[in-house]
Amino acid sequence: MIRIGSGAGFSGDRLEPAVVLAENGQLDYLVLECLAERTIALAQKRKLQNPSLGYDPLLEKRMELLLPVISKNKVRLITNMGAANPIGAAEKIVELARKLGVSVKVAAVTGDDVFHSINLEKNALEVDKPLSSFGPIISANAYLGVKAILPALESGADVIITGRVADPSLFVAPMIHHYGWSLDDANRIAQGTVVGHLLECGSQICGGYFADPGKKDVPNFAYLGFPYADVDCDGTAIISKVQGTGGIISLATAKEQLLYELTNPNEYMTPDVIADFTTVRLREIAPDTIEVSCCTGKKKPDTLKVSVGYHAGYIGEGEISYAGMNALGRAKLAGEVMYERLKDDFSDLRIDYIGSTSVHRTSFSKNEVPYEIRLRVAGKAQTIENAAKIGEEVEALYTNGPAGGGGARKYTNEVIGIVSTLISRDKINTSVVIRESVKNEEKIV
Amino acid sequence: MKKKLYEVAHSRAGDKGNTLMLSLIPYNEQDYQVLCEKVTAEKVKEHLKEIVEGNVIRYEVPNIAALQFVCHQALLGGVTTSLSTDTHGKSLSYALLEMEIEC
Numbered sequence: 355m356i357r358i359g360s361g362a363g364f365s366g367d368r369l370e371p372a373v374v375l376a377e378n379g380q381l382d383y384l385v386l387e388c389l390a391e392r393t394i395a396l397a398q399k400r401k402l403q404n405p406s407l408g409y410d411p412l413l414e415k416r417m418e419l420l421l422p423v424i425s426k427n428k429v430r431l432i433t434n435m436g437a438a439n440p441i442g443a444a445e446k447i448v449e450l451a452r453k454l455g456v457s458v459k460v461a462a463v464t465g466d467d468v469f470h471s472i473n474l475e476k477n478a479l480e481v482d483k484p485l486s487s488f489g490p491i492i493s494a495n496a497y498l499g500v501k502a503i504l505p506a507l508e509s510g511a512d513v514i515i516t517g518r519v520a521d522p523s524l525f526v527a528p529m530i531h532h533y534g535w536s537l538d539d540a541n542r543i544a545q546g547t548v549v550g551h552l553l554e555c556g557s558q559i560c561g562g563y564f565a566d567p568g569k570k571d572v573p574n575f576a577y578l579g580f581p582y583a584d585v586d587c588d589g590t591a592i593i594s595k596v597q598g599t600g601g602i603i604s605l606a607t608a609k610e611q612l613l614y615e616l617t618n619p620n621e622y623m624t625p626d627v628i629a630d631f632t633t634v635r636l637r638e639i640a641p642d643t644i645e646v647s648c649c650t651g652k653k654k655p656d657t658l659k660v661s662v663g664y665h666a667g668y669i670g671e672g673e674i675s676y677a678g679m680n681a682l683g684r685a686k687l688a689g690e691v692m693y694e695r696l697k698d699d700f701s702d703l704r705i706d707y708i709g710s711t712s713v714h715r716t717s718f719s720k721n722e723v724p725y726e727i728r729l730r731v732a733g734k735a736q737t738i739e740n741a742a743k744i745g746e747e748v749e750a751l752y753t754n755g756p757a758g759g760g761g762a763r764k765y766t767n768e769v770i771g772i773v774s775t776l777i778s779r780d781k782i783n784t785s786v787v788i789r790e791s792v793k794n795e796e797k798i799v
Numbered sequence: 800m801k802k803k804l805y806e807v808a809h810s811r812a813g814d815k816g817n818t819l820m821l822s823l824i825p826y827n828e829q830d831y832q833v834l835c836e837k838v839t840a841e842k843v844k845e846h847l848k849e850i851v852e853g854n855v856i857r858y859e860v861p862n863i864a865a866l867q868f869v870c871h872q873a874l875l876g877g878v879t880t881s882l883s884t885d886t887h888g889k890s891l892s893y894a895l896l897e898m899e900i901e902c
């Protein structure tokens with residue numbers, strides 16, 4: 355049996371749950387999934403400014419906390435925090451290890467960057483328009499699978515750091531490495547994939563993103579434990595969390611996470627397999643303990659998905675609040691003024707009434723009279739200066755707008771869009787680069 | 800008698816590009832059949848007409864007694880370029896749970 359923990363579900367996730375897992379979870383492997391669709395394009399931009407950067411911005415913070423613990427407890431770490439620069443990340447980890455007096459062997463997995471091998475005149479998968487027509491392309495990264503990660507595990511490295519790989523593959527790779535499953539064993543790999551899918555979002559199977567007071571209560575919610583799975587040789591797994599941590603693992607939390615982000619439950623596609631999640635069996639076998647079994651799958655897809663990041667201009671936003679009698683009326687008047695003054699410069703202008711209809715773009719509750727309302731205006735522009743006009747106009751509502759407007763704020767942000775394409779597997783060349791630190795290096799002298 | 804889905808089921812929203820996915824999971828597995836009958840793709844499309852521009856596809860997931868709705872053109876262009884405050888549409892699970900069924 356092997357035990358795999360999930361210590362982060364996105365780049366900005368909490369730091370300490372991974373430390374708790376590594377310290378008290380009796381893990382064989384700790385996985386940190388930190389790379390969202392857009393994160394790698396942002397990382398690519400940082401790398402262009404400084405070639406030694408381009409890895410996850412929290413890499414140093416996370417590794418400083420984890421290196422001493424994983425070294426002491428012999429936990430192997432697998433993470434996609436390499437982002438646009440896995441080798442740079444490996445070198446940074448070695449540098450940190452030296453500072454901390456820890457020996458570490460780091461394997462960087464490369465080959466996901468396919469910027470130079472995709473055809474930009476091909477149509478995007480989302481819209482029938484060539485990739486080049488969306489805007490200046492920043493990055494193109496293929497979703498690698500277990501095949502790219504396995505050589506890194508075979509190298510004996512303590513830390514395996516990748517760029518873009520499919521999230522579940524981070525979990526399936528150590529299962530294959532440990533049990534020697536054939537890469538053509540679609541059922542076992544599908545079963546491993548569903549376990550990876552359940553774990554990859556960190557606390558989302560432990561009551562995170564689940565609580566609804568009075569309906570779905572989660573104990574000790576401020577200190578959620580993160581999950582681990584004990585995986586058997588056929589892929590059957592028991593998912594649980596460290597005793598004493600907060601949160602809850604139940605059929606309900608597992609069901610929500612099983613369906614999370616699925617576009618087709620019958621065909622969950624990864625670079626490794628096409629898994630049928632309608633065959634999965636979930637069983638609550640003890641408090642905070644779920645057994646996952648029976649998932650079946652079909653042969654992996656012939657092509658790999660590529661995420662392409664492009665410059666999509668700038669977004670400008672402005673907000674201002676109204677409260678008390680006729681708050682919505684005054685906010686709407688302000689919204690009309692903003693539309694009138696900005697409509698010629700912004701073809702796509704969004705005017706939201708926060709507190710009423712902003713997030714659902716409508717309201718399902720009739721006759722509501724909100725006590726306070728925040729007006730939000732947003733639009734896109736090609737330059738940051740033009741985008742800033744929105745916030746400037748909203749701010750000017752202080753003296754020029756309806757009575758009682760307060761708390762104006764303005765923002766501008768660069769927008770990076772993502773579209774997808776496919777690439778044939780023979781165009782992908784992956785490799786493993788080793789970087790190592792040895793404790794007490796002076797001994798060698 | 801009318802009931803909000805919120806009373807009998809829970810939901811989580813997910814996103815891929817401009818596509819929104821909404822699960823619908825009854826608290827009591829015995830309610831699964833009723834949800835299959837009452838919460839059709841057409842009814843969800845009608846309920847979410849201000850939000851979802853494209854079509855709605857419903858998947859039955861009987862092994863866990865749950866439904867999955869895949870809603871196309873639902874996120875104002877998608878997380879990366881949307882002007883919406885909730886670019887992922889993460890809050891939209893609760894829009895589905897506002898739907899009323901007769902029971």
